[in-house]
Amino acid sequence: MRAAVAERPGEPVAIRDVPIPTPGPGEVVLNVKACGVCYTDLRIIDALGAASMPLVPGHEPVGIVSAIGPGVVDVNAGDRVGAHALFTCGDCTYCRAGEEEACVTGIASLAGLGKDGGYAEYMALPASHAVPIPSGLDFAEAAPFLCAGLTTYAGLKNGGIEPGKRVVILGIGGLGHLAISIAGALGAEVYAVTGTESKVQMSRELGAAVAGDTATVVAALQAAGGAHLVLNTANSLTPVGHLLPAMAKQGSIVLTAADGDTFPIPPGAFVGLQLRVIGSFYGSRQDLREVLDLAATHSIRPIIERYPLAAVADVHARLRQNLVRYRAVLEP
Ligand SMILES: [Zn+2]
Ligand SMILES: [Zn+2]
Structure with a gap:
């Protein structure tokens, strides 16, 4: 089969012929029909995945189950599934509490990082992590929910989203554009911050009540009573x-990404406004089922660019130049 392989840190991935994986006990093999390209893939290729190279990146794989390993009873060949790509232990205190995104195995259990992922025609995964794709979703449109949609949905949940709450989305890209639709479907009043005119327009089309640069959104929030989330x-x-000047008291700030060494809000403001700051990473299989359900029932679709697997190096270059609108999806 063909796969895109990261062979050395910092070098572009290369298309190679590699053996089709055979499913071990409790595993299935997925014939990958689509795999989204996440910014994290670039970090993995640049450095994060160095210890497991050669490595097939990709943690938004969806497709059709093509082979079943010994002992698998609840997944069948021909099933349409996506891989919940954090192949967690299932037995630590976090996993047992349904908080598997905090599993002690950590980021090393992510497919496409510690184990081969979805930039390939086939990949192996634990049957327990094969999550059904609702019939109304096409493969390429489903793929971005496996990380971008899941991460934003879980983040909004962790932040206490409720109908009628004023929710601000910062960063209108692969994650952010889905977050606008997801927050809207959950009944929130959505404010989208972007300085790019085409993204302002798109955010409104996706249902944002207010979209614009920071000053515009801050003014609108102050008039409305402040941001809850x-x-x-x-x-x-x-x-x-x-x-900060537009936060409601007891508001939540959820970070699904963060660079730098300092936090741009003075400590006293946390006390004065009774703010909560929450770090949120990925999400659980239950979160994934819920967000796929939400997508199916509310007709939420990502805005995607479709590419053949062979174009993967060009896709990564586009992503590095911030040219992708809004999620690139490989169709192996
Ligand atoms: Zn991702
Ligand atoms: Zn665990």
Whole structure:
């Protein structure tokens, strides 16, 4: 089979012929029909995945089950599934509590990092992590929910989203554009922060009540009574600091990404406004089932660019140049 392989840190992935995986006990093999390209893939290729190279990246794989390993009873060949890509232990205190995104195995259990992922025609996964894809979702449109949709949905949940709450989405990219639709489907009033005119327009089309640059959104929030929940999907934290004057008391700031060494809000403000800051990573299989359900019932679809597997190096270059609108999906 063909696969895109990261062979050395910092070098572009290369298309190689590699053996089709055979399913071990409790595993299934997925014939990958689509796999989204996440910014984390670039970090894995650049450095994070160095210890497991050669490595097939990709943690948004969906497709059709093509082979079943010994002992698998609840997944069948021909099933349409996506891989919940954090192949957690299932037995630590976090896993047993349904908080598997905090599993003690950590990021090393992520497919496409510690184990071969979805930039390939086939991949192996534990049957327990094969999550059904609702019939109304096509493969390429389902793929971005496996990380981008899951991460934003879990982040919004962790932040206490409720109908009628004013929710700010920071970073209108692969994660952020889905977050607008998801927050809207959960009944929130959505405020989207972006300085790019085409993204302002798109955010409104996706249902944002207010979309614009920081000053525009801050003014609108102040008039409305303040933000209850901020979801930051961008690496930079600077815009989070700019939102401080627009926070409601007891508001939550959820970080699904964060670069830098300092937090742009002075400590006293946490006390004065009784703010909560929450770090959120990925999500559980239950979260994934819920967000796929939400997508099916509310007709939420990501805005995607479709590419053949052979174009993967070009896709990564586009992603590095911030040209992808809004999620690139490989169709092996
Ligand atoms: Zn991801
Ligand atoms: Zn665990």
